[in-house]
Amino acid sequence: MPGVQEVVEMAERGLNRSDALYLLREADVFTLAKAAEELTRKYYGGVVTFVNNVVINYSNVCVAKCPICAFYRLPGHGEGYVRKPGEVAAMVERFAKERGVTELHINGGFNPFLTPEYFDELFREVKRRVPRVAIKGPTMAEVDYYAKLWRVSRREVLSRWKETGLDAISGGGAEIFAEEVRKVVAPHKISGEEWVEIAELAHKMGIPSNATMLYGHVEKEEHVVDHIFRVKELQERTGGLLLFIPVKFNPENTELKARGVVVRPAPSTYDVKVVAIARLILGDKLKVAAYWLSVGKKLASTLLLAGANDLVGTMYNEAVLTSAGARHSASVEELAEIAREVGKTPALRDTFHRVLAYL
Template sequence: MDPREIVDAALRGLSKDEAVSLLREGDFMALAKAAEEVTLRTYGDVVTFVNNIVVNYSNVCVAKCPICAFYRLPGHREAYTRTPEEVAKIVAAAQRELGVTELHINGGFNPELSVEYFESVFKAVKAAAPSVTIKGPTMAEIDYYSRLWRMTWREVLERLRAAGLDAISGGGAEIFADEVRKIIAPYKLDGETWLRIAEEAHKLGIPSNATMLYGHVERPEHIVDHIFKVKELQERTRGVLTFIPIKFSPYNTELYARGIVRGPAPASYDVKIVAVARLILLDRVKVAAYWTSTGKRTASVLLKAGANDLVGTMYNEAVLRSAGMAGRATVDELAEIAREAGRRPALRDTFHRVLTWL
């Protein structure tokens, strides 16, 4: 299909079969052009992002996912767990020196941590930097710790919210399809459980991002199924803040060492992923160009292929860096990425309220 036909089909509502066909056989330039038109129609020419800092409370994780280069098992010489005071000190300094408005905090499955530890972390952050929004643990962490502490998801969410949690990061979604998860994250929650926890959080008034990890062993139908499930979740709850496709960086991971994934996906695939996401999601949720996983140059291209958010400055991001992706970006750098794509940059808060036009 040419771009005009793709736009018409998207506005009518793509079927899963149509979306799979576009992802598998569609020309990436035609898809980009169509997705850009849909984005401009539904959201205009504004590109947003938040000024945030990433703090990993611990790198200890017993999930041992073969896609991850960040985790360390308990007792490893490089394992760490930050104290609540240490986290609060980092956040307060970042607010003072960098003007951050959001803390993005997560870690792994650390069997040594209690719910009181997380409550202490969040309370310490709110005491040190009251105006900073806490965007906290992933659905995968909520699931693991609820089982570790013998609590329901709701009980965990309510305890963390009372301590200062404002929103949930969208990690751990990976790809919802079980046949893929068995390869890339065999000991994590399944896709349906991720969605159920997200819905529980949204019902409690705790919004979240939704992510999708691509560029490993997935097929087009897995990508499309994942995006449709995010769309359906958003239609039920209106609690998804941003849809964030994350490009898999294989270096230093078990999948790379075993030869299952030989390198990163090409940039043309990045374009097709973002474009198809926009053509499915339409105006339901912003689609991100996640520069920390694609690189800044490709992120600028993705802003002309359906994306209209750059996630954030992500100061101190460590998970992707451990897998070979560099990076941090200033507010000015992200604004320039948006301008390069012919877009109007705006600094937002966690909940997509514009704070400053740049």
């Protein structure tokens, strides 16, 4: 079994898929964590970043019917909603004034009733009311859905959104890229290859994005490794990724739990190994997040000693993960304390990972 220094040396030489799969399956969790922490300190120092942001879903109406999702409502459901552009802008303005948010994280779903003009008005109204707030929103999957719905190209959707105020794209909808997994967890979404294609197109158009990976459901270790390598290869081609966010699946209120496919969250040791292997594969090419909203604030601190160096954001008003049982929102000071607990220096950043203040 390799020791910490051997794992560090392997990572510095550059892991291949078989090396990474071996480490994820066989290496001791503490060895992986220590090696990942050593690399993180070497490449990024002891700083942990996050953004002060608000999450607003423009709609919960979605026809994708993903069995991993507890948030969506089908068209005609009594709990379905579409927020008016002015309502969204007013919410952002309030959070900007009261809590100092610098980013709007906005997405929804596959709503067949929305028009291009709806998004035009939405983004423009937010920029009119709060011009300094960056808009990070809809996912690659939404880009594809609305391109097909409106019978235009993906490029046209991205170009129009950028022109009306979109600054960056959120990393959602990536799930796990492997098709045998997507058939189970997101059968009506774009393929993993299409997600990467749209991300690459956006990056070439000057629209950066995050990348996520939803783990802890039906995937195997080889799927995790393949997903992270595809993220790494995308970053090597475009340099347009801002952050890699491993998102832990919570089965509460989902179809997968109702069917008995996934009955409980993955163990915390798996969370540590996933984050650590992400750092060992990605090296200095991309920051790795400890997504406190999906793992909890206590475990997030541990992940900051296992390869992670970003806490994503305050996530005020988050509703998607919350609908599956996550605890929503944290203040700037709460996130800073998560970093301080493990001897790291917290830093408030903007959407584009420019440090605004050390805390």
